[in-house]
Amino acid sequence: MTEQMRQAMKERHTVRQFDGTPLTDAEKSILRSRVDELNKQYDLSIALIESEKSPLSFLGKTLMGGAGVYSYFVLAADDRDGEDEMLGYAGSDLCLYAQMNGLNTWWMAGTFNRRFVEGLVSGKKIVSIIAAGHGKTQGVPHKSKRPDQVSSYEGEAPEWFNNGVQAALLAPTALNMQAFTITGKGNTVSLTYKSGPMSGIDKGIVKHHFELGAGKENFEWA
Ligand SMILES: Cc1cc2nc3c(=O)[nH]c(=O)nc-3n(C[C@H](O)[C@H](O)[C@H](O)COP(=O)(O)O)c2cc1C
DSSP: OHHHHHHHHHHOOOOOBBOOOOOOHHHHHHHHHHHHHHHHHHTOOOEEEEOSSOOBOHHHHTTSOOBOOOEEEEEEEOSOTTHHHHHHHHHHHHHHHHHHTTOEEEEESSSBOHHHHHHHSTTSEEEEEEEEEOBSSOOOOOOOOOHHHHEEESSSOOHHHHHHHHHHHTSOOGGGOOOEEEEEETTEEEEEEOOSTTHHHHHHHHHHHHHHHHOGGGOEEO
């Protein structure tokens, strides 16, 4: 499973246009069971929703050119400390899991119709939605910073650290900011993200990618 998720990190790119065909029963069922596992493990309220009405905002449809989005994860949780990072971490898992199963994804924190989505999942804090479906294309790799711009290691960096940083650079971040810094010493790694409205979510996503790339067994978070 880890190998397939690592492969999915390389293949995943944002896709904003979907062909509009519904998820198959098999696709729905595997995504729902993953959502259930993550909700249970991290005490979250993520939902996989299908709606006839598009959840995109006007901006999402026009400026971002989004189309064909009728199935999506709503990333929701109780409003508590650290929920953004937790939802970022779990959302990243769902993007890669969807990719592994032949689907494409589009993470949205801004360009969805919040009022409409809040009406579907009430009483929880909604930090993002992630469209999941059959993309018209597979997307393209994002423009990326270099490892030395986002990381440093005291002494000679071991292979697992370099692999983790490479994986972190593949992570989707809001506005493709990649505003993270990863530092390593011995087997301890620390991750910081430049403060901003999406920094909690982005931190969770980057953390998830670093763990997959580096191998959780090789290090500890500071
Ligand atoms: C937390 C978060 C919020 C995002 N919000 C939006 C959004 O509101 N609208 C949009 O078109 N893309 C959004 N994106 C997609 C990013 O622009 C995209 O992930 C980034 O440019 C990197 O490209 P990639 O996903 O192809 O690697 C968001 C991504 C993340 C991680």
